Amino acid sequence: MTTPTFNLHILGWKAFEDLVSCVFRDILGQTLQTFAEGADGGRDAAFKGIWSPEANKATDYGTFCVQCKHTSKASKSLNNSVVNGELEKVARLAAEGLCDTYFLVTNYSLPANLAGELEKNFVDAGAKRALVYGSEWLDQTIAASPRLRRLVPRIYGLGDLTQIITHQAYAQARKVLDSIAPDLGCFVPTSAYRKSAHALQEHGFVLLIGEPASGKTMIANLMALSAADEWQLQTIMVSSPADFSKYWNPDDPGQFLWVDDAFGATQYDASRAGEWNLHLTKLKAAIKAGARVVFTSRDYIFAAAKRDLKVSSFELFDDSRVVIKVDDLTQAEREMILYNHLKSGSQPREFKSRVKPFLEAAAKVPKFLPEISRRFAHPKFTKKVSGDEAEVLNFFAEPVQVLLDVVDTLAASEKAALGLVFIAAGRLPIPLTVDANVATVLESLDVSVGEVKSALVSLDDSLLKRIDDASVSYWTFRHPTIRDAYATMVGRNPELIDIYLAGVTTKRMLAEVTCGETSIQGVKIIVPPTRFQVVAKRLDDYTWEDHSWQHPKLVFLNSRCSNDFLVMYLAGKNIDELISLSNMSPYDSGIGVIGKLNRAGLLDEGVRQQVAARIVQTCERDRTCKPLESSAFRALLTDTEYESAALNIGVDVLANGTQLIEDLKNEWDTESDPFDVFYEINRTLDFIESEDLFDEDQQAEAANLRELVEEAQRELQERYEGTPYQKLEAEEAVQATPTTNKSKSVFDDVDE
Known part of the structure; x- marks a missing residue:
């Protein structure tokens, strides 16, 4: 050969x-x-x-x-x-x-x-x-050596894949490579990348976190590419916990499961964390069976998610060897990233020579990010950078404002092109079809379909990129932060909000706007009170497709609207449907909506008592106290109801604890992690030991029961089928020693 x-x-x-x-x-x-x-x-x-x-x-x-x-x-x-x-x-x-x-x-x-x-x-x-x-x-x-190709992924773009990957995973690898080809030549295998590759190989799981534009998606793509090359795995894109449960095949360990924006795309989605909590046992089982799993999340979103995730059930969420901050870059890595982008970018030689003296300083800017380097290498983004040092440094120090300035100064046809991609949820079909939504945007911005089609082509590889996926072709944003910038521009302009609301699908609208000010970080489009009725009409027309307690409509009402909007929307409506859909979980969006109404003093006392009774019954049935502390339940329970329920459940567990432990042991299926078997009783014992409602004797009794639980866990652990999950041993990825050559700058030949 x-x-x-x-x-x-x-x-x-x-x-x-x-x-x-x-x-x-x-x-x-x-x-x-x-x-x-x-x-x-x-x-x-x-x-x-x-x-x-x-x-x-x-x-x-x-x-x-x-x-x-x-x-x-x-x-x-x-x-x-x-x-x-x-x-x-x-x-x-x-x-x-x-x-x-x-x-x-x-x-x-x-x-x-x-x-x-x-x-x-x-x-x-x-x-x-x-x-x-x-x-x-x-x-x-x-x-x-597929290992070498994994560690130096630029190699994938330098040879013929058909000669490297000859097994059935070739098609998967080719698809991934095509999607990242424009960026692969600029990629630098950073310390974060090497740690990610090591974590995926050794432990089957990696969580990539970082701020927008830090390179999470690029690293995940390269993990998928090397998984096809080195382990012959097929990539499955997972958009939700339900998708994970649907697509994971326990009988096929050859799966690479990629969960992009695991806990929300631009803002934290509390319902998503609640759903993941229900699937953590399956997630551990998938990794144990040989699947490789990659999560990505923006840093501020994961920080919010950790407050709600059952980290004690999935310790990897709190393990620094698999939770990788991709934006922790060394100075040498920053310089190499900037060099690669400028060297292969479309800037003229004269521009490169002009900015060359300031590039080392630019790489030292605290907010330096790989995506900003790509933009700096494209003339579309640097029209206001004449070559002055302050302008160069500002480009990297204020990337959001620079991008906003670029988007804001686009021609009307280019803004319309971005708007159509934005309203189409980042997937504008090719060829462009002029339906009612498209016609509304074109008419509102006073541009023709021909002008927009030309603008789409002109924006290719700068603000947009064309994706050819099997028989489907579409335009999408070159990077998610470009979508963020356009959303920010829409949020600042009432006329653009009207265009957006007229063209976007209801499901997409519910996932990315808020009605009134909320505390959700990352929201770009805040619908003002003058447009509340428009959103309310869209909600009324939105059918309950799956009757799920995490339906987008419920999630929106629970977490993405102010009390003013909630009161306006639910005035005169029967909330029985909210109650009937609720499963009495702290993560239940329906319960959250009812709680918001109660805090606003708008819930009928009889309805509140009915829901409160169901909450208490659910906790008593499950013999668990901990959920009573959740903000969702506390919003619907009086202090007296809370204390009475907590005491009753705690006393019941203490009185029947020994039998409860034996029952759990007897019901164990030998495949579940022993820790999960005793998860709820452990939480209840924690509650009793820390809550002032219980006296010293009761707390001492809880401590004795904990010893019995630990003994039962050890017993089950010995019978556990397969290798049980354990805290990772101390093991570090092999790191490259940075070059310390001070007499030769990386940028010496950047303009040659």
Whole structure:
């Protein structure tokens, strides 16, 4: 079989050095110190100690020096003139005891017999041993190692996938690669990326968190690509906990489950966290069975979600080895990201030369993010950047305002194009069909369909991108933050709010607007009181499709509208349907709505008592006190009702605790995690021990029962089928040592 070839000449000199370092560290098994003693230091990496380069060769001891030679010309052959200048450096390094073994690694093609000649020359210069590796060796090494491709994912875009991935996962890998191709050439395998790759391989789960534009989706895409390559897994996009339950197949461990925006897209969705709590046992089972799972979430959304998630049931949510902050970037990583984008971007050479002196400072800006680097490399976003240092630094320091300025100054046809994509929930079909919603936008902005079609094409790869997915093609936002910016612009303009409300689907509207001011972080479109009736009419026309207690209409009324809107909307309406849909859970949106009405003094006392009685009955049936503390239940219980219910349940558990524990043991199915079996009784015992309602004797009795629970857990643990979930052992991903070369800037050739 012919060895695939990779276009390594496309890599810059720094990316090539990083590739070589990764080969030595992760393939040959030697952790190098990557550095340089200056532009002419003669070594790009070094190692001192015991080296076993191959299993069938003798172990070497001493100092090892690695020098890289990169060419940006395709199919260029190595010759003596390229490396003759290294001989003097080898002699100096050998004299200083730094070069017992000398490696030269290059992406030049290595002609027959030249390697032996060069190795002899390096030995004659003072090295005890010398090895020369050319592009052929690198091609073979890359082709043979999916692990290397995972750690240096830019490689996927430098070769023919059909030669690398020959199994059935090829189609999946091709689909993923096509979607990220424009960005792959600029990607830098950061420490966060390596930790993510390690966590997914070793523990089957990774949660990528970070602020918007930090690169979460790109890393998740690369995880999906390497999962198809290395483990032959098929990617399943999961949009909700219900989807996870629907698509996870316990009999097929070959699944890569990707949950994007797991707890809400731009704002925290409390109902989503409540639903995940119901599926955490299945999630653990999927990981245990061999599925790989990736969650992504904006940082402020996950911070809010952790307050509601049953972290004690899924400890990985609180484990720093799998919860990865993708925006924790080193200075070297920042500089490489900015360099890659500018080098491959569409800025003219004159612009690059003008801003070149300020690029290192730009990479130090605290708010530096990968997506902002991409925008800086595109003229569409830098019309106001003349080249002054303050303007350059402001571009990175105030990315939201810069993007708003860009969107705000677009032509009417371009704003209409963005508006149509926005109203279509980020998927505007190709070709554009002029239905009633599209016609409303075009008429309101006074543009023609032809102008909008031209604008869509002109915005490709800057603000929008075209996706061709099997038989479906559509326009979407180049990055989610562009959607955020457009939403912000809509939220500031009453006329645009009218256009938005006229064109958006009701389900989408309920997920991204609020009626009146709320405390939800990330909301861009706040519908003013003058438009409440428009939203109310849309709600009235929205049918209860699935009669779910987490129906979008209920979620909206519970968490996305002010009391003023709620009062206006429910005035004169029968709320019996809300009560009938409710399952008496603290995460139940219907219960939340009824509680809001009660806090506003608008709930009939007879209705409140009816709901309160059902809440107490549910907790007594489940013998659990903890839910009584939730804000949803406390909004509907008087202090007397709360204290009475808590005492009754607590006393009942203490009186029957021993039998309860035995019943739980007998009902265990041998497949459920033993911790989950005793989850509720443990929470009730926690409640009794911490609540002043119970006296010291009762709290002591609760402590005794806890010992029985722990004993029962240990007993079940020994009979647990398969490997039980345990807290991860201390284990760190292999990290690259950053280059410390101070005499050669990464940006030296950015304008060449």
